[in-house]
Amino acid sequence: MKYDFDCIVDRCGTNCSKWDNREALFGSKDVLPMWVADMDFCIATPIAEAIKKRTEHEIYGYTQTAPSVVEAVIERMKRKYDWKIEPEWVVFTPGVVSALHASVKAFTHPDDEVIIQEPVYGPFRSSVTANGCAVVNNQLKLINGHYEVDFDDLERRFRLRAGGMGHVSPRIRLMILCHPHNPVGRVWTREELTRMGETVIRNDAIMVSDEIHCELLFRGFSHVPFAAISEEFARNSIVCMAPSKTFNLAGLRASSIIIPDRKIRERFNAARAGIMPGPNAFGLVGLEAAYRYGDEWLEQLLDYLQGNLDFLVRYFEERIPEIKVVKPEGTYLVWLDCRGLGMDDANLRTLFREKALVGLEDGYVFGAGGSGFQRMNIACPRATLEEGLKRIERAVKGR
Ligand SMILES: Cc1ncc(COP(=O)(O)O)c(C=O)c1O
Numbered sequence: 001m002k003y004d005f006d007c008i009v010d011r012c013g014t015n016c017s018k019w020d021n022r023e024a025l026f027g028s029k030d031v032l033p034m035w036v037a038d039m040d041f042c043i044a045t046p047i048a049e050a051i052k053k054r055t056e057h058e059i060y061g062y063t064q065t066a067p068s069v070v071e072a073v074i075e076r077m078k079r080k081y082d083w084k085i086e087p088e089w090v091v092f093t094p095g096v097v098s099a100l101h102a103s104v105k106a107f108t109h110p111d112d113e114v115i116i117q118e119p120v121y122g123p124f125r126s127s128v129t130a131n132g133c134a135v136v137n138n139q140l141k142l143i144n145g146h147y148e149v150d151f152d153d154l155e156r157r158f159r160l161r162a163g164g165m166g167h168v169s170p171r172i173r174l175m176i177l178c179h180p181h182n183p184v185g186r187v188w189t190r191e192e193l194t195r196m197g198e199t200v201i202r203n204d205a206i207m208v209s210d211e212i213h214c215e216l217l218f219r220g221f222s223h224v225p226f227a228a229i230s231e232e233f234a235r236n237s238i239v240c241m242a243p244s245k246t247f248n249l250a251g252l253r254a255s256s257i258i259i260p261d262r263k264i265r266e267r268f269n270a271a272r273a274g275i276m277p278g279p280n281a282f283g284l285v286g287l288e289a290a291y292r293y294g295d296e297w298l299e300q301l302l303d304y305l306q307g308n309l310d311f312l313v314r315y316f317e318e319r320i321p322e323i324k325v326v327k328p329e330g331t332y333l334v335w336l337d338c339r340g341l342g343m344d345d346a347n348l349r350t351l352f353r354e355k356a357l358v359g360l361e362d363g364y365v366f367g368a369g370g371s372g373f374q375r376m377n378i379a380c381p382r383a384t385l386e387e388g389l390k391r392i393e394r395a396v397k398g399r
Pocket residue numbers: 037094095096097098121178182210212213242244250255
């Protein structure tokens with residue numbers, strides 16, 4: 001069936017974080033929200049039907065994970081990535097951020113260190129600090145409009161902290177990888193993943209690979225799950241997947257965390273025990289339906305997002321050349337380099353929020369390297385995107 005992504009759906013009044021929060025977050029209900037990572041599109045019909053069917057049985061008691069849910073994850077990994085995973089590897093959580101916290105809790109002692117690559121999704125840093133650990137930032141390098149890993153710095157970070165060996169703290173225990181990367185949009189290549197992974201494993205650390213955006217890819221890019229690269233990588237990693245970004249199901253709170261190594265899995269589960277339940281009944285139904293029947297919708301979505309990206313790139317080039325687009329390879333988030341406007345972060349914030357009335361994410365919330373940038377969510381009907389761009393153009397011209 002043909003889906004209509006141009007359709008403008010009114011989300012107000014649904015307790016929607018993006019639209020119902022505008023006054024509190026941006027100071028005005030007139031702000032066009034293009035921040036939090038969900039989409040202004042209706043979900044695939046088979047997913048909606050599966051959830052409706054489940055609601056019809058009017059008992060919503062404690063729910064276990066059906067074997068068919070696990071099979072849906074196994075089949076998807078095989079079909080999409082030719083990655084053969086075993087049923088016992090899959091652990092279900094109510095989100096990826098909670099899995100990041102559980103990973104840090106499971107594998108660190110106070111004052112240990114965790115590598116992240118800023119500018120990066122804010123909860124990476126807070127999952128580390130909330131567990132009493134320190135962030136080691138292997139900052140990404142922006143070279144000719146393209147972000148790259150600083151491999152020398154990554155090696156150096158481990159060398160500098162090499163004092164604590166084995167189980168002696170403090171030392172670097174984990175790296176949290178964002179793959180594809182929010183907000184810079186990189187889809188790491190097999191070569192890049194291999195180099196990062198070899199460094200992490202050689203230094204006796206574990207890679208936690210957040211792959212929540214892995215099915216949102218622009219034309220010409222493909223995803224390689226970190227743990228699918230080799231058996232050694234599988235034995236030393238935690239891969240966080242979910243249908244939530246891809247199929248717009250974030251409110252259903254269901255993620256599948258793939259942990260091939262039994263000991264790592266046991267420690268992860270021990271860390272979450274009692275504080276992190278599995279997904280709710282509707283989340284599991286949504287996850288299974290998305291993975292089994294969502295692809296027709298997803299193909300059309302990806303075409304539409306490609307159209308939105310092309311439209312945005314052209315718009316900035318032709319009408320707002322002061323702002324440079326860091327062209328994403330994946331995700332529906334676009335990282336805008338606004339440093340050409342010559343404004344500090346406070347003025348940039350005022351320009352977008354108060355003058356343009358557009359609600360983007362300030363770059364500095366993504367940590368080091370984010371100052372002077374804004375992140376824009378383009379998963380909306382083209383007319384909404386065009387309206388947002390027009391508002392930005394007017395504000396930039398009138399500044
Ligand atoms: C990289 C990344 N990880 C995790 C999340 C959120 O995951 P969850 O809602 O499953 O906790 C987001 C949301 O934007 C994200 O961009």
